[in-house]
Amino acid sequence: MSVVVRTIARILIPVILVFGGYVILHGHLTPGGGFQGGAVAASAVALLLVAVGAPAVKKLKAPFSVLEDLGGVAFVVLGFLGIGFTFFANSLAGMGGLFGAPVPSGPNPGVLNTAGTVPLMNWAVGLKVLGGLGAVLVLFGLFGGDDDR
Amino acid sequence: MIGNVPFVACMVLVLLGLWALLFRRNLIKVVIGLKVIENGVNLYLVATGYVKGGIAPIYTYAPPDAAMVLPTPQALTLTSIVIGLATTALMLAFVVVIHRHKRTLDGCKVTELSG
Amino acid sequence: MRRVAEWATTAALAFVVFLVLSSFTGKWGVWASDELLAGAVIALLVGLATGRFAWSRGGWRLLQPHRWVLFLVYLVGPFLYAMAKANLDVAWRVITGRINPGIVRFNPGLRTDFGRTFLANSITLTPGTLTVDVDDGSGDFYVHWINVKDPSPTADEVCGPFPRWARRVAE
Amino acid sequence: MTILAILQVLVLILIVAGSVLAVWLKDLLASVIALGASSLLLALQFYLLQAPDVAIAEAGVGAALTTAIFVLAIRKTRRKEEE
């Protein structure tokens, strides 16, 4: 595409990634979470693919596979954290420490440091969705580029 | 006040997708029909959980003493949307490969697996 | 050295975006400390991931503060005025249906990517003009002009003072 | 309350219209554009049904990624529906 689209993509791709991180990070306070934030961040890959072209995303295939596996493993490990009570029990909520602050009941402005394992699982699923959808996009973009006809 | 219009609209969406599945032979059109069915089902699930006069089930900056809509259908729909994209990509990959090998997108002409 | 500067600058700008997004989390616009910490981590990761990509030739000059002041002045002054004029112009053309279109070429003499982007987007949002193509090498602008007065115009005739503003702000 | 009901019915009509176009048009690219519009308005309907989580998911997926994958697939195959 032309220089205009490429320059705007240069500006907007970091912004989209930060916004995806924000959506994942505040998943337990505002609408959002791992699935939505991963989809938003994968849109940055789509923008890179359309603005710069398929050769630019060639190197990204291996990192995305690693991200997807990492996210899946982290999700299962976080599920096993509460195995003393039951699988997927939220063993960190309300205990103090990491993400363990108590939350007042009823409407409140929201405290980031709450909700136990939920934010960590958000990050695991977010990385997984980013890796999976990004890998799909890269594969579609690279398929049949040079040797087709 | 508006009766069952949203539910009927969901059914119309599902029927449209079914029409595309049954009477269109182009494979990409079939995938589009599946997307339309998926949209209808997602809309149906979310409409099931709506409570008249309710607010979104989030306590951040919520007005006090307001009824909330039901959260469980939303949670189910949420995961189904992202999964729907991945499965659509899988179907389109099949379509691309079929076109590469058979030089056609007509579902009736791809006969290896029939009969 | 240059690479470290790219990473650090991108991370800092990403952190500013995060601060705007998460404002009003503490009391009256003071950010909560855990928000700041998490935002710093996210901004650092984003800076590392996109630092090489985000900067092009001449981009560093955008960091000079007087350009930001000029940009704000431009935004509320000539740009808003030109946009209002553009909309009244379109309204008149919608009602009367009187158009005389064509695609003309002119060369504003901008060299950097950011300057060309700035001018192209300004042209698209202001009266009667729409950027169709920008030549990468020579910097020629091809503009769809809804009311062609001159088939081979100069930059002043098509878009008035905008090339000067683009040179002042972004180049 | 009434204005909310009118909004919901109007957006539902628009969704159904976009889906009809997506199924009916012969040009596959136009069909994908209609599907994109339909998904956009579906996100607006989720918004009106007070489901912002689902609306963000539909926005992030339907705005960019679905259109991207469909357009890439059409690029890799052919555009017109053959009869």
Add this chain to the structure above:
Amino acid sequence: MIVALPLAAAGLALVGFILVCMVRLSIGPTAADRAVALDTINTLVVATMVLLGAAFNLVVLLDVALVYALLSYVGTLYIARYLEGGLG
């Protein structure tokens, strides 16, 4: 649960304009015309979402409008890239 009626009325008017754009999307002779209609619908939907979020008096709903404002043009870019014959 609409608390600010003028904002909701403006949102209703914008949805009405989306209906007009839908006409162009259905009759547009070329694919480029339809894509222009889609782009216009994008902008109108973002404005509608911002207005309705204020009308419902729920701050959290405005995040959806942010996502749309940021991402809606990527689809347009794909269609434009297809029209100019790119995308490998």
Add this chain to the structure above:
Amino acid sequence: MRYWTVLAAFAVVAGCLLLGGAGMRPFGAPRLDAMDQYFNARSQAEVAANNVVTAIVFDYRGYDTLGEATVLFVAVVGVALILRRVKR
């Protein structure tokens, strides 16, 4: 002949779906909502999350999410297998 059979089946399905949609409970008045009321009331105390939907996705119904993540993984692996570069 085959066309008419399919069309008749489609008409039957269409009639059933439309009647079912019209005969459901009224829109906006759910009957069985004990579970959702429990989630709405207790999610702040049990999960300490403001967003009830996220609490359900990642805590109350974590198994569902695990299954969906598996489906996502399988779909991505399928795409990667189908679209691998064939050396000719």
Add this chain to the structure above:
Amino acid sequence: MNGLIYAFLAIGTAFNALGAVALIRFPDVYTRIHGATKCTTFGSIFSILAVAVHGIVQGGAAGGTMAVRALLALVFLLLTNPTGSHALARGAHRAGIKPFRAVVDRLEEAGHRSPVTRHGSKETQ
């Protein structure tokens, strides 16, 4: 303050209406892009400014957040909208759509046409 909000809403709605009408009335792609982009961007600026003023009037953390979010959406719209229109115009020209009753077409003279698209589906008007 309410008067200001109503004025902004009226201006915004009027210009958005103008954009929709321009989309219907103009004769070809390029002029439609003209009308649609300019009018809807300008109208959305005022609609969103109305919401921002509403948030500031409301005050408190919730109102401030509302104003910040609305202004951020405005910034994103201003960045992305003209870019998408430019890309569409360029794509339409390379797909072979001629401007309606053009007096001059320097881009075609300069030979910036793409090679015929791979599957031979040229756009015709």
